């Protein structure tokens with residue numbers, strides 16, 4: 001027998017369903033994700049720290065949870081909402097059900113929710129605060145608590161690496177500044193032979209330069225990009241000195257470091273089917289996305305940045321590059337995981353950028 005549970009929104013809307021995962025109930029900003037596969041990678045993406053995900057795909061958990069597909073050591077989101085949770089998964093790689101994994105990591109959730117109506121509500125209203133309760137009598141108090149729940153602030157400190165570590169390779173030396181990175185960024189760099197040093201997000205410029213990197217990457221991560229202001233200066237000093245590539249939060253921080261500004265979107269982009277156009281080649285990629293903030297187009301005019309990619313759904317900025325320095329960034333996820341690999345080529349372009357920067361440096365020094 002499944003126990004009943006309620007999903008409550010700050011505007012007083014209540015969805016009745018069944019308890020899923022942990023009984024230690026949490027609150028958070030509720031966002032929707034439109035991916036049709038890859039729930040394990042999505043759930044373990046540190047950029048969702050403190051948020052509650054509702055999946056628009058109606059059946060979640062059917063191939064279970066396996067040892068290898070986590071994008072971080074442990075999921076750090078505050079809840080999962082599904083239409084139907086499969087409790088008896090079938091896959092040779094599966095070692096746990098979704099429900100067991102959620103109990104293990106203390107992630108609460110609910111199944112049996114009309115996720116279609118919930119998603120339409122979020123699209124109309126914008127993201128909302130939400131929480132769970134198993135007791136009908138507590139709904140009114142929960143609504144009050146949700147109204148005063150603070151905005152996400154500095155979740156990066158919860159998910160960035162505590163100390164540096166190396167994922168070895170025999171190619172270019174890359175420093176990956178970790179704001180809550182997805183593992184596949186490291187894997188993609190390693191696949192191209194790179195020797196990757198992952199460093200905590202507050203690592204100083206001096207410490208980074210001591211590693212003598214050939215290239216710098218700034219990762220994805222949770223929360224508002226403006227909440228990590230103190231680290232933007234480091235990024236500012238790197239741009240122009242060492243080839244630079246930023247992903248998602250890394251893209252936002254790159255833009256902020258050059259004088260642009262960011263804003264919170266109404267309901268963001270989260271899913272594996274977001275069309276993005278490369279304005280240089282005209283090519284359209286289907287991309288994996290997870291962001292609630294974006295860079296303000298008007299603010300780009302006062303910078304040395306150029307818009308390279310736009311979202312075809314709402315024409316928001318999806319990619320930037322510096323007009324003179326070897327530095328670029330994308331708002332979406334070329335590392336996919338989950339999602340299409342269309343924009344994987346950006347890692348190759350980063351390697352090429354390092355190669356030509358080195359060749360230029362050698363000519364100057366000769």
Ligand SMILES: NC(=O)CC[C@H](N)C(=O)O
Pocket residue numbers: 047219220221222223224225247248249250290291292293294
């Ligand atoms: N995936 C990310 O890096 C997300 C960046 C930022 N936290 C946002 O929501 O916009």
